[in-house]
Amino acid sequence: MDTRTTPEVGGMGHSLKRKEDPRFIRGRGTYVDDVQLPGMLYLDIVRSPHAHARIVKIDSSKALAVPGVLAVITGQDLAKYNLHWMPTLMSDTQMVLPVEKVMYQAQEVAAVLATSRYAAADGAAQVEVEYDPLPVVVDPHKALEPGAPVLRTDKKDKKDNHIWHWEWGDKAATDRAIAESDVTVKQDIYIPRIHVASIETCGCIAHFDKVMDKLTVWMTTQAPHAIRTVFALVAGHVGLAEHKIRIISPDIGGGFGGKVPVYPGYVIAVAASVLTGKPVKWIEDRMENLQADSFARDYHITAELAAKKDGTLTALRIKTLADHGYTDAAANPSKFPAGLFHVCTGSYDLKAAHVEVDGAYTNKPPGGIAYRCSFRVTEAVHTIERMTDLMAHQLNIDPAEFRMKNFVKPEQFPYKSALGWEYDSGNYAGALKKAMDMIGYADLRREQAEKRARGELMGIGISSFTEIVGAGPSKHFDILGLKMFDSCEIRVHPTGKAIARFGTKSQGQGHETTYAQILAEELGIPAKDIQVEEGDTDTAPYGLGTYASRSTPVAGAAAAMAARKVRDKAKKIAAHLLEVAEDDLDWEPGKFTVKGVPGKSKTIQDCAFAAYTNHPQGMEAGLEAVSYYDPPNLTYPFGSYICVVDIDSGTGEVKVRRFVAIDDCGNIINPMIVQGQVHGGLTMGLAPALYEEISYDEHGNVQGGSFIDYLLPTAVETPKWETGHTITPSPHHPIGAKGIGESATVGAPAAIANAVVDALWHLGVRHIDIPITPAKVWKLLRQHGVTD
Amino acid sequence: MRVQLSINGDKYEADVEPRLLLVHLLRENLRLTGTHIGCDTTHCGACTVLMDGRPVKSCTVFAVQAHGRQLMTVEGLEQDGKLHPLQESFMSEHGLQCGYCTPGMLMTSYAFLQKNQAPSEDDVRTAISGNLCRCTGYVNIVKAVQHAAAKIAGGA
Numbered sequence: 001m002d003t004r005t006t007p008e009v010g011g012m013g014h015s016l017k018r019k020e021d022p023r024f025i026r027g028r029g030t031y032v033d034d035v036q037l038p039g040m041l042y043l044d045i046v047r048s049p050h051a052h053a054r055i056v057k058i059d060s061s062k063a064l065a066v067p068g069v070l071a072v073i074t075g076q077d078l079a080k081y082n083l084h085w086m087p088t089l090m091s092d093t094q095m096v097l098p099v100e101k102v103m104y105q106a107q108e109v110a111a112v113l114a115t116s117r118y119a120a121a122d123g124a125a126q127v128e129v130e131y132d133p134l135p136v137v138v139d140p141h142k143a144l145e146p147g148a149p150v151l152r153t154d155k156k157d158k159k160d161n162h163i164w165h166w167e168w169g170d171k172a173a174t175d176r177a178i179a180e181s182d183v184t185v186k187q188d189i190y191i192p193r194i195h196v197a198s199i200e201t202c203g204c205i206a207h208f209d210k211v212m213d214k215l216t217v218w219m220t221t222q223a224p225h226a227i228r229t230v231f232a233l234v235a236g237h238v239g240l241a242e243h244k245i246r247i248i249s250p251d252i253g254g255g256f257g258g259k260v261p262v263y264p265g266y267v268i269a270v271a272a273s274v275l276t277g278k279p280v281k282w283i284e285d286r287m288e289n290l291q292a293d294s295f296a297r298d299y300h301i302t303a304e305l306a307a308k309k310d311g312t313l314t315a316l317r318i319k320t321l322a323d324h325g326y327t328d329a330a331a332n333p334s335k336f337p338a339g340l341f342h343v344c345t346g347s348y349d350l351k352a353a354h355v356e357v358d359g360a361y362t363n364k365p366p367g368g369i370a371y372r373c374s375f376r377v378t379e380a381v382h383t384i385e386r387m388t389d390l391m392a393h394q395l396n397i398d399p400a401e402f403r404m405k406n407f408v409k410p411e412q413f414p415y416k417s418a419l420g421w422e423y424d425s426g427n428y429a430g431a432l433k434k435a436m437d438m439i440g441y442a443d444l445r446r447e448q449a450e451k452r453a454r455g456e457l458m459g460i461g462i463s464s465f466t467e468i469v470g471a472g473p474s475k476h477f478d479i480l481g482l483k484m485f486d487s488c489e490i491r492v493h494p495t496g497k498a499i500a501r502f503g504t505k506s507q508g509q510g511h512e513t514t515y516a517q518i519l520a521e522e523l524g525i526p527a528k529d530i531q532v533e534e535g536d537t538d539t540a541p542y543g544l545g546t547y548a549s550r551s552t553p554v555a556g557a558a559a560a561m562a563a564r565k566v567r568d569k570a571k572k573i574a575a576h577l578l579e580v581a582e583d584d585l586d587w588e589p590g591k592f593t594v595k596g597v598p599g600k601s602k603t604i605q606d607c608a609f610a611a612y613t614n615h616p617q618g619m620e621a622g623l624e625a626v627s628y629y630d631p632p633n634l635t636y637p638f639g640s641y642i643c644v645v646d647i648d649s650g651t652g653e654v655k656v657r658r659f660v661a662i663d664d665c666g667n668i669i670n671p672m673i674v675q676g677q678v679h680g681g682l683t684m685g686l687a688p689a690l691y692e693e694i695s696y697d698e699h700g701n702v703q704g705g706s707f708i709d710y711l712l713p714t715a716v717e718t719p720k721w722e723t724g725h726t727i728t729p730s731p732h733h734p735i736g737a738k739g740i741g742e743s744a745t746v747g748a749p750a751a752i753a754n755a756v757v758d759a760l761w762h763l764g765v766r767h768i769d770i771p772i773t774p775a776k777v778w779k780l781l782r783q784h785g786v787t788d
Numbered sequence: 789m790r791v792q793l794s795i796n797g798d799k800y801e802a803d804v805e806p807r808l809l810l811v812h813l814l815r816e817n818l819r820l821t822g823t824h825i826g827c828d829t830t831h832c833g834a835c836t837v838l839m840d841g842r843p844v845k846s847c848t849v850f851a852v853q854a855h856g857r858q859l860m861t862v863e864g865l866e867q868d869g870k871l872h873p874l875q876e877s878f879m880s881e882h883g884l885q886c887g888y889c890t891p892g893m894l895m896t897s898y899a900f901l902q903k904n905q906a907p908s909e910d911d912v913r914t915a916i917s918g919n920l921c922r923c924t925g926y927v928n929i930v931k932a933v934q935h936a937a938a939k940i941a942g943g944a
Contacts, residue, residue: 027862036819253886286832680885
């Protein structure tokens with residue numbers, strides 16, 4: 001792409017090497033578990049083997065006899081401070097430690113505090129808990145049947161397991177459009193419970209300094225400021241005021257949404273530190289991470305899509321049952337209990353749509369967090385892309401041609417969707433065309449026909465997704481009342497170097513590099529001269545954090561706006577130094593020049609020096625600015641993916657032969673990093689499409705609770721991704737960028753599922769729920785007489 | 789139990805509990821925190837270190853099993869202020885994002901390149917299949933390892 005700065009300055013469009021990497025390739029990053037403080041104690045957690053049981057008795061005597069064990073903390077202990085329950089982000093309530101009963105397998109029951117990691121684990125093994133098992137509800141459909149055991153007995157007036165009903169869109173118009181359509185397709189789609197499984201698990205070190213009356217928490221969090229405020233709100237009554245709380249989010253080993261919530265372990269560690277005055281470390285192991293941390297998805301969807309005979313799509317109707325586990329601890333903007341699921345009309349110009357979602361309680365861990373996606377966008381995309389493909393096949397129209405016919409057209413932007421979103425910009429046909437050319441679509445269809453004639457199973461799947469990211473405009477977007485702005489503060493030093501701090505927190509995305517590039521673009525100060533810091537609430541400006549691809553759309557915009565404020569002040573200084581009026585100055589990256597006087601100019605570095613040494617009379621010294629950016633709209637990245645699969649007709653194994661991904665994230669800050677984000681996102685799209693699922697047996701026993709049976713793709717299963725891009729800038733974003741971290745995770749599963757169904761359509765297969773395991777495919781192949 | 793070993797060329801000696809895991813010896817006793825813990829079940833490879841030149845997952849090796857052995861961790865890759873070609877290649881090919889799996893990937897790749905100086909893409913993919921990465925999608929890690937092999941062959 002075009003660049004306005006030299007590689008030395010390193011503004012937008014340059015593939016700068018990352019500032020983060022020199023420490024990481026030396027093993028010199030600082031992740032939470034790397035922090036070791038003098039006198040630090042360790043916390044280990046006792047967890048429930050039952051999915052639903054009354055706690056009869058907790059006997060700590062044997063645990064307390066273990067050398068090194070200092071205390072066993074139970075719900076009764078926390079209840080003395082009214083800290084045994086805490087609010088969730090969706091204003092439900094969640095247990096920190098139970099007093100009466102446990103609600104899911106692996107739930108926290110008690111915590112052991114000891115002088116070493118090993119002693120804490122020994123102590124946890126010695127805590128004896130007597131349980132009285134209660135009836136277990138695993139299936140959310142059964143949870144809503146009359147007579148089902150009511151799970152939330154803590155809620156006085158609760159008579160069932162229904163959490164909420166939410167609907168959006170014009171029901172009457174949608175029902176009418178569907179009734180009047182020529183063709184409808186209807187499909188049940190289950191998008192199972194999965195786990196982000198970042199390679200670093202969650203944990204913290206809480207350190208309450210009794211002398212300074214200050215709590216510092218090093219914590220695996222994607223949203224340090226919001227956590228600080230939540231801690232102050234929850235624990236204000238025991239004396240934790242917000243100015244006495246410092247959250248430090250150091251290097252984070254992957255987040256993907258899993259490090260947004262407040263987990264009980266964090267709160268117990270804080271409580272233990274406040275009580276003892278000692279630093280307390282809690283680091284969960286992988287099984288705790290997979291079994292008890294927030295899950296993603298678990299949506300039971302029924303969708304109906306309608307069209308005219310000629311293939312024009314008309315209307316979409318969706319009913320969904322959302323399994324939230326025992327509490328609604330989803331990480332959504334408060335106003336949207338089903339997240340942004342209502343972007344489910346996707347890339348298509350539908351005239352009517354209606355969505356209903358009901359939330360249900362079950363005996364499973366809480367969650368409803370994202371899996372590298374913006375608040376249920378993957379669920380929306382998977383639904384509309386599966387349904388579109390079903391309709392195309394049903395009408396016997398090529399799925400690519402069918403999409404081309406129904407896309408929102410470039411001239412329709414800004415486009416108001418049937419469900420009320422205003423898509424900022426797009427060229428959907430452009431991206432699909434590019435993907436088709438790159439993969440050789442027509443040739444592949446010919447090859448498929450030949451192979452089918454020979455009885456070989458090959459499929460081609462398309463996904464033309466539209467994302468909705470960058471939450472969000474304060475009018476509609478808040479979390480617990482906190483508006484979803486984000487921030488950048490820049491300080492330019494006298495020698496022209498700068499430090500910039502942000503309210504977000506990178507977990508591998510490369511913010512230290514890309515934010516510096518945005519500032520370099522705006523100020524002409526070389527990116528290497530700009531230090532970027534995040535994740536320390538004592539120094540960074542307030543922000544809502546990094547998730548839902550909001551860093552570039554919101555904090556990236558704040559960077560540009562703060563830089564422009566700096567530039568405005570620098571311009572006044574330049575005019576003073578050059579003894580001309582401001583209007584006589586032109587800006588080119590890095591310097592102000594006097595119009596019509598070649599060679600007469602002042603660099604941004606000259607202005608910075610003067611800001612501290614020779615600033616105009618009446619102007620305050622210094623060159624600093626801060627911006628709290630409230631986006632006017634969300635951004636809508638999009639793309640078209642095409643996947644080719646070959647299926648082993650004997651074993652049912654699906655092999656992804658090729659996968660072409662064309663993404664459009666608007667203007668690109670660092671092409672190398674953007675491509676890396678797409679590679680990673682595609683792999684986290686492949687994972688749930690073919691491998692990952694956390695399911696439960698009828699007793700609520702978790703299946704897939706360790707890496708032994710929760711299968712993350714390795715380098716062997718992962719194909720060599722082929723990527724490309726188109727560029728359609730966001731018209732409302734100051735640098736025209738849209739965000740890219742999650743597009744591929746959102747778009748990829750449908751392309752893979754569509755390819756598999758495409759391979760099996762002629763046999764009569766219409767749909768397969770992800771993950772599409774060899775066992776599922778083999779069963780279908782047997783059913784249809786392909787194998788025995 | 790008494791354990792004596794060499795770590796990145798330095799001698800180390802200590803009394804440890806027999807059950808102490810090697811990864812905890814490295815991270816907590818020796819403060820070599822570049823070796824990470826990701827799964828406890830030998831699946832993710834974040835804890836990979838070299839024991840007598842062979843990659844082992846230090847979360848399932850007891851410290852006492854390392855008695856008398858030569859250990860190498862990510863901290864031992866850089867020599868006299870000069871990065872190993874693998875470290876340079878991981879940076880230049882964007883073979884890392886969050887950096888958490890990186891030390892394990894580097895150590896597995898280091899041992900692999902001792903055996904295979906000109907690996908194909910498939911060779912590399914198989915070699916690193918015991919190391920999970922959640923960020924990069926592996927494409928650039930594979931590139932980085934091949935790039936490093938070429939650099940080493942070229943005398944870098």
